[in-house]
Amino acid sequence: MSAVAVEGVWKFYGDYPALRDVRLEAAPGSCLALIGRNGAGKTTLLRIVAGFSKAQRGKIKIHGNDPRSTETRRQLGFLGHGIAVYDELSALENLTLYGKLYALADPRKSALEWLERTGLERVRNGLVREFSRGMRQRLAVARAFLHEPSVLLLDEPFTALDDRAIAVLQRLLREALAAGKTIVMSTHQLREALELATHVALISRGQLAFHGQCTPEMAADPGYIYAQYGEV
């Protein structure tokens, strides 16, 4: 069974079809890089997969289940454009809050563990509004990984990250893949993404232009996919 299955999804904004009959699959333990130009529909697709909005036609299945079911949401980790942590709470309070919402056995212990793994243990009691951009991004990464999700949905995860945060994120993603978790990430940073990706999907104007394994040619030359499969 696929970890993530996108079955003929259509999404309209007014009359404009942002997604047209998109069909994708990500097997358990794979890393699917969703690539495409700005406005191609990558974020729209990820938001539908995450259950934030609904497709007008088609279905999404996460391990065979509806993405909005409580059990599925427990297995999903989402890292979007926003950091999804509260400025007026401390780093520890933020992660403990999410730990409680995800019903972790010991939310505080998990929070402390992830603060350490992302290099934020020394500022654990600092308010997020006082954090630098890089620290905020690392906290966002900790928040997404905190509940050990089996499927990670990452929307432009490398954007606006400093070198240290990119290194932290890449290490965590490699560990997640090694542990058999599934990753679906949309990205413009092809070099970083294709280092990790096992599969690639190219979306162009809401349509799937290519979906297949990430080949050595793709990993060696990020422009290869666009040159080979172009735009629809």
Add this chain to the structure above:
Amino acid sequence: MGYFRQVAVVAFKDLRAELRTKEAINASLAFSIVILLLFSFAFDPSEDTMREISGGLLWIVFAFAGTLTLNRSFARELPNDCLDALIAAPLPASALFLGKCLANYALVLAVELVSLPVFGIFYNVRWARQFPELLLVLLLGTWALTVIGTIFSALTVNIKLREVMLPMLTYPILIPALMSAMQLTTALVGGTAINSDTIDSLKMLIGFDIVFTAVSLALVETVLVG
């Protein structure tokens, strides 16, 4: 985790965030005191006249001041896309809604309980002669205001003019609850206990709370996700 524990986690998160910034409660409290003060300068009513308009005056102040708090309820989740993370978390949308309702309820009630003595001083009214019953009306009326305000706060969260839209949507629906609360409050501030003349208003208030709480809980998933 139990449903009510999830509700409590959301409620305490909102209260903690609000008590750190005091954005909504300061604005709401200042607004209600200023309005009470301005009305006390505008009119110089006798105590009898004051008793007759007390319910209307108080609930208009509570409704407008409450909207300032309610506007922030879901808007607070926008700056870092925290709403996405809450929607993604494995808690029912109704638990998220109830948690936010409870936090808003505590904040709006706090403003009301501070405003009442201020009203008594500015207008020279002994407002606490039927305090237990007045408190009951306050609790029921405030829950009506909170439930309607919170669900419309969720509905308007992505609208640019949400500060304008929230009162426009909220007040018309609140009319039955506000009318009942005003009538009861006027009688209770005047020293008259709830009797056969006002019991229907109390029933209306209770019925309104039950119906709109149930409707809001049923619709909130659709409101948030579509």
